[in-house]
Amino acid sequence: MMGPSHALSGAAVWLAGSWALDQFADYHQSPLALAVGTAVCAGGALFPDLDLSGKVTRNQGGATVARTFGVFSLFVAEVMEKISLGVYYATKLSKDPRRNNGHRTLTHTLPFTLLVGWGTTALCAAYGKWAVITILFFMFGLALRGLFDEWAERAGWVIVTLASAGAAWFTFANLPGGRGYPLIGTAVGVGCFVHILGDMITRAGVPILWPIPIRRRMWTMIGLPNSIALRTGSKTEVVVLRAVLTVVSVLATAGLIAPSVLQRFNIDI
Numbered sequence: 596m597m598g599p600s601h602a603l604s605g606a607a608v609w610l611a612g613s614w615a616l617d618q619f620a621d622y623h624q625s626p627l628a629l630a631v632g633t634a635v636c637a638g639g640a641l642f643p644d645l646d647l648s649g650k651v652t653r654n655q656g657g658a659t660v661a662r663t664f665g666v667f668s669l670f671v672a673e674v675m676e677k678i679s680l681g682v683y684y685a686t687k688l689s690k691d692p693r694r695n696n697g698h699r700t701l702t703h704t705l706p707f708t709l710l711v712g713w714g715t716t717a718l719c720a721a722y723g724k725w726a727v728i729t730i731l732f733f734m735f736g737l738a739l740r741g742l743f744d745e746w747a748e749r750a751g752w753v754i755v756t757l758a759s760a761g762a763a764w765f766t767f768a769n770l771p772g773g774r775g776y777p778l779i780g781t782a783v784g785v786g787c788f789v790h791i792l793g794d795m796i797t798r799a800g801v802p803i804l805w806p807i808p809i810r811r812r813m814w815t816m817i818g819l820p821n822s823i824a825l826r827t828g829s830k831t832e833v834v835v836l837r838a839v840l841t842v843v844s845v846l847a848t849a850g851l852i853a854p855s856v857l858q859r860f861n862i863d864i
């Protein structure tokens with residue numbers, strides 16, 4: 596799946612989940628908390644592709660996510676890809692094929708998803724304000740890059756970086772203290788998980804069962820069979836899937852804000 600589809604799926608899942616919690620579990624969120632969670636989940640849904648490195652020295656290539664903060668994020672992607680490849684070789688069994696890059700390995704597993712969600716929550720709890728603002732800055736950058744890809748491409752990474760910093764600061768200044776922290780870790784973790792599910796419906800699949808060994812393989816790639824799998828960049832992905840995700844997001848948002856709008860309307864009249 597391409598970057599924008601991943602980001603959009605993260606946003607759609609977060610909004611639909613928030614709507615379900617609001618309807619059935621009586622769990623209500625402020626509009627700001629909802630917006631932050633949605634943006635962080637959209638950003639988190641791009642995070643696993645930080646293992647797709649480009650050419651740092653020539654400032655080229657890499658996944659959507661790797662280009663968010665220019666050469667800085669390309670460098671991080673390079674490191675992440677090498678670490679992933681290292682973990683692949685450290686844990687590979689005799690039937691696992693040799694490979695020369697780490698894309699779609701470590702960062703596309705459930706332990707990684709849990710680690711990122713837990714790590715984010717732990718960082719926010721330990722360092723408070725500064726961890727929150729740093730993580731928000733990073734996730735907003737990814738979300739902008741993914742959700743508004745054409746704009747981000749035209750604007751360039753400097754503008755994207757400045758916009759993310761501004762949004763992170765605004766959120767930090769307005770989010771009630773203490774309450775928003777577990778939400779951020781959850782949103783990042785859910786985003787990573789949604790990314791993995793998204794890649795599972797494409798042809799290559801992901802090693803979702805790692806580290807469970809199956810027939811002398813640790814890195815069994817699980818995905819839909821080729822005949823029904825989604826082709827990356829195909830019309831089905833770019834038009835149909837994105838339209839469905841957009842409709843889900845819009846309906847969930849409407850469902851979440853309609854009651855309070857109606858209520859205000861009644862009170863005002």
Ligand SMILES: [Zn+2]
Nearest residue numbers: 643644703794
């Ligand atoms: Zn991926």
